[in-house]
Amino acid sequence: MAADIACVAAPYQLGGLFLVGVPKQLPPVVTAPEPNECADVIGTSPMTIVWDMKPCPYGWITLDIQFRMHPQISAWPNKMFYDGALKDHTSVTRTCGVQRTYSQFIESLEEGMTDTKRYRIAVDYSTLDFESQPYENTYSFYNPKEAQILVEYAAALLAFTPKRSSAEFTKSKPENFVIVTPYSG
Structure with a gap:
């Protein structure tokens, strides 16, 4: 995920902003060897900020089918982060x-x-x-x-x-x- 600072200039130079990612996953990691005064600012991704807006002034589409994890692996993040909305594609299930x-x-x-x-x-x-x-x-x-x-x-x-x-x-x-x-x- 990109941090806020990486996306600040984008709306001013472009007609729109298109964010792709998973806002409920881990935030960006700050790897500076010394304390960073901007750590609070760059600790939240732009996508998470938009996702958390109530009501959100922007439109978004949420994809709800995952193709990568076995259902036994996807069950925990599905429950903890996606409120049970994530579905497993048949290619990762026993029915395939x-x-x-x-x-x-x-x-x-x-x-x-x-x-x-x-x-x-x-x-x-x-x-x-x-x-x-x-x-x-x-x-x-x-x-x-x-x-x-x-x-x-x-x-x-x-x-x-x-x-x-x-x-x-x-x-x-x-x-x-x-x-x-x-x-x-």
Whole structure:
């Protein structure tokens, strides 16, 4: 989010002001190494100021469908910040054919695996002899052996054919999933 100071001149130079964002999320963070006399001013975004006006002299449109979080993750911010108005898109719910296919794929990886209603595969390399290597002249590291295993999982998921009705299950496509690798540096 932009802070107030970043938007002060905009209405004077433009015919209007169009703000896009989520006013109920975290405010801008002041990262100055010493105390900032403007911290109170820049602590509230222009969007939050407009949002909080009663009645608001400006029009706004609120989007109420989220596409990024699993429903178990979106439930808390939906309750705490959005008064229950936020809806989960079917692409992040179990009712989606691709999600059902992922669930079936994960179940096929290990006999007796319990259904936790979560759609993620965590790959633990801590007991294997995989050593990370420094990436060029940076502080970052990479691990080709770990990457190869993840590529093999992704290929298996793309090749996986659901055992049940195609009306309920959808074959996975590359754009249906993401590989997230946490790192620091």
